[in-house]
Amino acid sequence: LQLQESGPRLVKPSETLSLTCSVSGGSISTAFYYWAWIRQPPGKGLEWIANVFYSGSTHYNPSLKGRVTISVDTSKNLFSLRLSSVTAADTAFYFCARQMKSDQQPGWFHPWGQGTLVTVSS
Amino acid sequence: QSVLTQPPSVSGAPGQRVTISCTGSTSNIGAGYDVHWYQQLPGTAPKLLIYGSIDRPAGVPDRFSGSKSGTSASLAITGLQAADEADYYCQSYDSSLSGWVFGGGTKLTVL
Numbered sequence: 425l426q427l428q429e430s431g432p433r434l435v436k437p438s439e440t441l442s443l444t445c446s447v448s449g450g451s452i453s454t455a456f457y458y459w460a461w462i463r464q465p466p467g468k469g470l471e472w473i474a475n476v477f478y479s480g481s482t483h484y485n486p487s488l489k490g491r492v493t494i495s496v497d498t499s500k501n502l503f504s505l506r507l508s509s510v511t512a513a514d515t516a517f518y519f520c521a522r523q524m525k526s527d528q529q530p531g532w533f534h535p536w537g538q539g540t541l542v543t544v545s546s
Numbered sequence: 547q548s549v550l551t552q553p554p555s556v557s558g559a560p561g562q563r564v565t566i567s568c569t570g571s572t573s574n575i576g577a578g579y580d581v582h583w584y585q586q587l588p589g590t591a592p593k594l595l596i597y598g599s600i601d602r603p604a605g606v607p608d609r610f611s612g613s614k615s616g617t618s619a620s621l622a623i624t625g626l627q628a629a630d631e632a633d634y635y636c637q638s639y640d641s642s643l644s645g646w647v648f649g650g651g652t653k654l655t656v657l
Contacts, residue, residue: 460646469648469649470592470637471648472647472648483644485645486644486645519591519592529579529580530580530637531646532594533584533592534593535594537591539591
């Protein structure tokens with residue numbers, strides 16, 4: 425299974441960041457996994473952003489909720505992220521990943537896409 | 547400020563054993579949630595190293611091991627190699643935050 429992020433690398437402040445994660449080598453329509461976005465500001469740690477199930481159900485990081493939308497397109501085997509009203513603080517490497525789904529325990533992220541650096545700047 | 551606390555850095559000489567701690571609270575690790583560990587080599591995406599607190603994915607050497615007790619978890623690396631120099635992150639779930647969380651990361655330096 426491979427994941428590949430794509431989208432604009434430069435976004436202006438106050439605009440909306442949009443990224444797509446294309447999944448190959450397996451179907452996104454599986455009951456065993458979520459599909460997730462994680463970001464990492466340069467030189468800093470990891471932050472979970474959101475995940476989506478193939479049915480469309482979602483979970484969002486409360487610290488970003490209200491600005492984030494995650495969606496899935498099963499016909500194209502991809503999922504997407506939109507982050508609105510961006511500021512310089514949203515400059516980060518954005519990774520997509522498959523996340524194990526479990527009712528009892530937190531799922532792990534594996535595998536990951538290679539990541540894409542999105543810079544917020546005018 | 548992450549709810550999972552890791553030391554910013556650890557170091558060890560080749561061949562030695564090092565441990566990296568991940569300290570949480572009763573709303574995450576202490577609530578019984580599993581801890582997972584990732585290795586991030588410079589300029590690359592994180593890679594799953596340990597899942598379910600103690601299990602290794604296929605291909606991960608048994609030099610890497612995980613443990614969990616109470617509100618903390620640990621990653622141990624034995625027979626330290628230069629190739630192990632990387633950032634290491636723990637991950638779990640926090641019921642108070644209603645979300646998946648990462649530790650702040652630990653930079654391992656092989657002396």
